[in-house]
Amino acid sequence: MKCTVDVKNVKVVLNGKVILNNVSFKAEPGEIFTIVGPNGAGKTTLLKALAGIIHITSGTIKVCGYDLVSRGASSIIGYAPASITIDPWCKVIDALIAARYGISNAFLPTTEDYEEVYRVSELLGITHLLDRYVGSLSSGEGKLVLIASALVRRPKVLLLDEPLAFLDVRNQALIMKLLRSLSRKGLTIITTSHELHLVAMYSDKVLLLNEGRVVTVGKPSEVLRKDLLETIYNTKLIDVERANQRILIPTAKD
Amino acid sequence: MNKKLFLVLMIISLPLLILISLGIGTLASVNINTLFKVLLGLNLSESEKAIIVRRLVRTLAAMIVGFGLSYSGLSLQYILRNPLAEPYIIGLASGAALGVLMTYLVGLAHPLYVFISAIIGALAVFLVVLSLTTVLGFNPLSIIIAGIAVTYSISSVNIFLIIRLLSKIKGAFYWLFGSVAYVLDYQLIYSSIPVVVCCLWLLLRSRELTTLVLGDEVAKALGVNVSRIRAEVIICSAISTAAVVALAGPVGFIGLAAPWIARLAIGTDFRKLLPISILTGSVMCIAADVIIRISSPIMEVPLTAITSFMGAPILIYLLMKRLGWSGA
Secondary structure, three states, X not given: OOOOEEEEEEEEEEOOEEEEEEEEEEEOOOOEEEEEOOOOOOHHHHHHHHHOOOOOOEEEEEEOOEEHHHHOOOOOEEEEOOOOOOOOOOEHHHHHHHXXXXXXXXXXXXXXXXXXXXXXHHHHOOHHHOOOEHHHOOHHHHHHHHHHHHHOOOOOEEEEEOOOOXXXXXXXXXXXXXXXXXXXXXXXXXXXXXXHHHHHHHXXXXXXXXXXXXXXXXXXXXXXXXXHHHHHHOOOEEEEEEOOEEEEEEOOOO | OOHHHHHHHHHHXXXXXXXXXXXXXXXXXXXXXXXXXXXXXXOOOHHHHHHHHHHHHHHHHHHHHHHHXXXXXXXXXXXXXXXXXOHHHHOHHXXXXXXXXXXXXXXXXXXXXXXXXXXXXXXXXXXXXXXXXXXXXXXXXXXXXXXXXXXXXXXXXXXXXXXXXOOOHHHHHHHHHOOOOOOOHHHHHHHHHHHHHHHHHHXXXXXXXXXHHHOHHHHHHOOOOHHHHHHHHHHHHHHHHHHHHHHHOOOOOHHHHHHHHHHHHHOOOHHHHHHHHHHHHHHHHHHHHHHHHHHOOOOOOOHHHXXXXXXXXHHHHHHHHHOOOOOO
């Protein structure tokens, strides 16, 4: 089963403040869809709304054609937050097994649960961490465990909040390749990121969010434009071309 | 320690300790041989029967204390994400003690009233903690802060009451320090019911509870109603601890040590930890009571003194061996 995520006119109000307003987009199966925007633009809130963590005030979110609010979609969604939220006193293997909740109805973890945990751990190169306590991991290792916790559910829709944050370049490349391979298998992948140069490399579609509103959606080359980003981020950027790739980076010069 | 070895050790220890507990006491003529007479179906004298029943009540009381405190401690450590959380941190022991002291203050020191009053005191203080937590904003940290603040306040009141009632509270002396020496059979029945029912409830909820290690947001994304599960755990732990405190007074360290010993020995999955913690807590409490009766047959020593003395080195040893953030 392949899943389209269809978001229409979504509004989120938290503590009387409008965080998202009139947000609409569609993420197709096999697509890596990345949400970018300045700090406080509403990227994480949007991802949380898609994961069913935050209730939307109005609008609709359809996942695989089902309404997220009335039906829920926890069994087909894999979600990993930006920062490491796993109990530091928990072992990695037990955290990954816990993330399989709702996949099987067995009271105790099954052989299938363990097999899936080992399969994903091998994919991410974290099998050597399985018997470690989460609190003993580095930020990068913890991030890989978080991503693994989303993948062990074999989701149809993968929601990753800043999947490349805390990672070294080797692991950034590993995650980008993994996302590409998963999208080729038909997964719908929605991420957020501040690493604009990497977004241009691994994303199929980019949504630029500012102050809770969609500025534009399109291919990376259409959205990640110097003039547009300089206006939205209110900062000067340098356009660099390396190995046939145009990247935008901030400058330290006045 | 090897997981299977630990499990086998605990499973063998429990019936063995129960037998030892039934076979020892001030009356040396009622011993293990008397128990064999029971097993062989031979008749016992009335006095032998009475002593065996008395010891059985005491042994089961120790078991219920370990049972209730260990799973309450484990559940609280899980939902509050605090490795030092234990049942008494949310004001239950001080509340129960206040309830007991109030019965002496108003002159209603019948064992049944003392028992009911301890439960009411524990739950009333817990409600104060919950109200304060609501004001502070409900989260794992606020409940611990509110619990500690209320515990210290109530403990101060208790100290004044103990000084004022010093001559009247001789009967409650051992209770105030935590002891199963004078538990009555009906108290055991009254306490066991809520302890077992709450445990079964948490067992039913343990799959959801396990997801809380991933953090509230991820658990919500998995479809778990985090607020409801947290409220259920707190209420179950409160009722269970109140029942245990009413039975035997504030027995320290079991709620912290038993879940930790089980956790360090067998891992961190709640579903496996719940039964193993209960087993560990029960074994620890019965063992502590047996040690009291062997080491001090005439004068009763509070259970807390032995549980802390016994549990602390085991816990420190396991922590040094298995933690230090170095992994297994």
